[in-house]
Amino acid sequence: MNTDVNWVQLIIVILIFGAVTVMGFMASRWRSAGHLDNLDEWGLGGRGFGTFITWFLLGGDLYTAYTFIAVPAAMYATGAISGFFAVPYTIVAYPIVFVFMSRLWSVSHRHGYVTPADFVGGRYGSKALSLAVAVTGILATMPYIALQLVGMQAVFETMGLGGNNTLAKDLPLLIAFAVLAAYTYSSGLRAPAMIAFVKDILIYLVILVAIFYLPHVLGGWDSIFGAAQEKLAKPNPATGKPTGAFIPGEAGYVSYWTLALGSAMALFMYPHSVTAVLSTKTRNVVRRNATLLPAYSLLLGLLALLGFMAIKANVNIKGLDGLANPQLAIPRLFDQEFPAWFAGIAFAAIAVGALVPAAIMSIAAANLFTRNIYRDFIKPSATPAQEAKVSKLASLLVKVGALVFVLGMDKTVALNLQLLGGIWILQTFPAIVVGLYTRWFHRYALLAGWAVAMLYGTITAYNVVNPATKKHFGGSLANIPGTTTPAYIALIAFVLNVVVVVVLTLVFRAVKVPDGKDSTHASDFTADRGDPGVHDLPEIIDEGGAATAKS
Amino acid sequence: MSRLSAVRPAYWISGVLLTAAVVLPLLVPTYAKPDPHLWGFPFFFWYQLMWVFLSAILVSISYRLIRTEERKRRAAQGLGDPEAKDRAGAKEGDQ
Numbered sequence: 001m002n003t004d005v006n007w008v009q010l011i012i013v014i015l016i017f018g019a020v021t022v023m024g025f026m027a028s029r030w031r032s033a034g035h036l037d038n039l040d041e042w043g044l045g046g047r048g049f050g051t052f053i054t055w056f057l058l059g060g061d062l063y064t065a066y067t068f069i070a071v072p073a074a075m076y077a078t079g080a081i082s083g084f085f086a087v088p089y090t091i092v093a094y095p096i097v098f099v100f101m102s103r104l105w106s107v108s109h110r111h112g113y114v115t116p117a118d119f120v121g122g123r124y125g126s127k128a129l130s131l132a133v134a135v136t137g138i139l140a141t142m143p144y145i146a147l148q149l150v151g152m153q154a155v156f157e158t159m160g161l162g163g164n165n166t167l168a169k170d171l172p173l174l175i176a177f178a179v180l181a182a183y184t185y186s187s188g189l190r191a192p193a194m195i196a197f198v199k200d201i202l203i204y205l206v207i208l209v210a211i212f213y214l215p216h217v218l219g220g221w222d223s224i225f226g227a228a229q230e231k232l233a234k235p236n237p238a239t240g241k242p243t244g245a246f247i248p249g250e251a252g253y254v255s256y257w258t259l260a261l262g263s264a265m266a267l268f269m270y271p272h273s274v275t276a277v278l279s280t281k282t283r284n285v286v287r288r289n290a291t292l293l294p295a296y297s298l299l300l301g302l303l304a305l306l307g308f309m310a311i312k313a314n315v316n317i318k319g320l321d322g323l324a325n326p327q328l329a330i331p332r333l334f335d336q337e338f339p340a341w342f343a344g345i346a347f348a349a350i351a352v353g354a355l356v357p358a359a360i361m362s363i364a365a366a367n368l369f370t371r372n373i374y375r376d377f378i379k380p381s382a383t384p385a386q387e388a389k390v391s392k393l394a395s396l397l398v399k400v401g402a403l404v405f406v407l408g409m410d411k412t413v414a415l416n417l418q419l420l421g422g423i424w425i426l427q428t429f430p431a432i433v434v435g436l437y438t439r440w441f442h443r444y445a446l447l448a449g450w451a452v453a454m455l456y457g458t459i460t461a462y463n464v465v466n467p468a469t470k471k472h473f474g475g476s477l478a479n480i481p482g483t484t485t486p487a488y489i490a491l492i493a494f495v496l497n498v499v500v501v502v503v504l505t506l507v508f509r510a511v512k513v514p515d516g517k518d519s520t521h522a523s524d525f526t527a528d529r530g531d532p533g534v535h536d537l538p539e540i541i542d543e544g545g546a547a548t549a550k551s
Numbered sequence: 552m553s554r555l556s557a558v559r560p561a562y563w564i565s566g567v568l569l570t571a572a573v574v575l576p577l578l579v580p581t582y583a584k585p586d587p588h589l590w591g592f593p594f595f596f597w598y599q600l601m602w603v604f605l606s607a608i609l610v611s612i613s614y615r616l617i618r619t620e621e622r623k624r625r626a627a628q629g630l631g632d633p634e635a636k637d638r639a640g641a642k643e644g645d646q
Contacts, residue, residue, distance in 0.1 A: 080595070082567075084595075084596070084599070087599045087600065087602075087603070088576045088577060088599060088602070089573075091574050091576045091599070091602050091603055091606045092572070092576055092606075094572075094610055095569040095570075095572040095573050095606065095609070095613075096573060098569060098614070099569060100612055186604060196634075205571055220591060221590060221591030221592060224591075225592070225593055225596075227593065247583050247584065247585060247593065247595045247628065248579060248583050249583075250580075252579075252583075253579040253580055253583065257577040257578075257579050257581075260576075261573075261577055271621065284614075284618060284621075287614050287617070287618075289616065290614070291607055291610045291611040291614050292612050294603045294604075294606055294607040294610075295607075297603045297639040298600065298603045299602075301596075301599065301600045302600075302605065305596070463616045526621075527622075532596075538636060
């Protein structure tokens with residue numbers, strides 16, 4: 001068992017980390033037109049990112065360090081259903097994004113919306129609904145940030161950092177986060193945008209080398225898949241059922257596609273995805289990126305297969321606490337099979353990979369707090385400079401919160417909450433995405449649907465008991481009510497959400513509950529950079545979604 | 552009227568392509584099997600990885616169709632092409 005510090009790895013990680021830190025602070029001057037004293041500049045990088053930068057930024061944002069640890073870990077532990085679904089998930093996400101995201105870009109661009117909750121508030125004229133969306137976003141993002149730390153921890157642990165006393169164990173994480181907090185504070189979204197270049201290039205390098213080099217060392221793909229199939233078919237001592245599924249059997253079909261679809265629909269509901277999209281320059285940047293981002297999906301698919309390689313390589317996944325931890329599978333695989341210097345690069349890639357999304361997520365959560373809680377409820381007269389100031393402070397708070405979470409509580413709490421986060425965030429889909437096309441849904445019906453689905457999803461997830469450990473939050477699958485077919489809880493809750501919204505909308509319309517004021521205009525949804533402001537628009541533009549109304 | 556009939560094919564075709572890109576990769580029964588193998592990869596794995604490329608192609612075609620259509624629409628409305636402006640290097644003070 002390796003408890004000594006591997007100095008070669010550590011030095012390489014520190015060097016790369018140092019370089020990234022310098023970049024993070026320098027980023028405040030990068031492409032900057034003015035001062036960082038408003039949210040457009042600090043929180044959205046001046047809203048000027050083109051296709052190229054956005055590709056790195058979104059890639060760095062969506063494919064997080066945690067993903068890189070967790071997806072292969074799931075493949076290692078339970079196989080295709082909980083692991084490889086990430087591939088169809090990230091395939092299906094982009095056509096969906098392609099359809100609606102440019103509309104969100106346009107309307108946000110014209111009205112100066114910074115968060116998805118801003119849009120919901122403006123569209124439905126309901127602060128309550130906007131608050132619900134904002135709170136959901138913050139709740140779903142916080143554990144996600146915490147998990148980035150968990151990913152980093154797995155790497156530090158493998159390098160031999162971490163002794164018996166708490167300080168030595170947590171010091172690397174504290175330093176990494178203090179540095180991250182400092183440059184996010186000073187540079188805003190520009191810092192992760194710049195660092196994303198380093199992160200993504202390193203990750204691509206590591207995965208490509210791993211995918212060509214490791215099968216060569218481990219005896220070829222045939223034997224890797226063979227070892228995985230054998231391991232996953234072995235019965236679990238606690239339940240007597242197979243450990244996992246190499247390829248989903250008939251019983252797992254619904255689980256597999258609902259996990260993929262539910263996650264895909266949820267992906268761009270996360271505030272950090274929206275933040276990255278809104279920071280782009282023109283309406284078409286996000287669409288172009290939907291055609292280019294699948295490159296990362298390929299990467300993720302190959303990466304997932306590293307989980308099977310870890311099975312074949314028979315890595316030791318016992319943590320420092322003596323318990324088996326599948327999350328160590330990938331770091332340990334690198335540690336065991338790569339020369340120390342390259343393992344160092346791989347670990348740096350994961351650690352830097354944690355910084356980019358953590359920075360964007362904390363900015364996104366901070367923007368939500370500032371716009372939809374502070375400005376809407378505490379200080380409506382806030383100036384742009386005050387907003388930026390509050391947001392900067394909130395981003396610090398969010399990160400400290402995540403840190404306390406990871407250090408103070410059991411790691412499983414963060415994992416459980418992240419699982420819940422996925423369920424929760426999908427429940428904002430009707431308000432945001434449907435709202436981009438029609439206002440037929442009533443604001444209070446949306447609120448009720450959201451509340452019912454949040455409650456249902458949380459309770460259902462709580463009731464999933466892991467058969468081996470007897471713990472709650474045992475997974476993201478539950479039986480579809482009235483059947484014995486397991487499906488992704490988020491998607492079941494989403495269907496319930498939509499049903500409630502439709503029924504209540506009919507009821508509210510029948511009894512004439514008043515709608516909120518819609519501050520958007522049909523032409524806002526197709527507006528592009530350089531278009532005139534909404535009040536100057538000639539009537540001719542009134543065509544966007546109004547084709548049927550006109551004919 | 553002529554504009555509407557010009558709009559429709561691009562949007563319909565894109566709609567079909569994008570729907571295919573969402574639905575087909577989710578039809579698990581069509582690919583949850585080990586054979587045929589390719590370079591040592593069971594069918595289940597290489598087929599899904601192949602869909603990464605297919606999906607990217609379908610979305611790219613939709614992008615081209617819709618971009619052409621939107622340019623026409625914007626030209627008809629007397630709006631500029633923001634990306635042409637971008638290429639010219641003009642700076643725009645966004646709100």
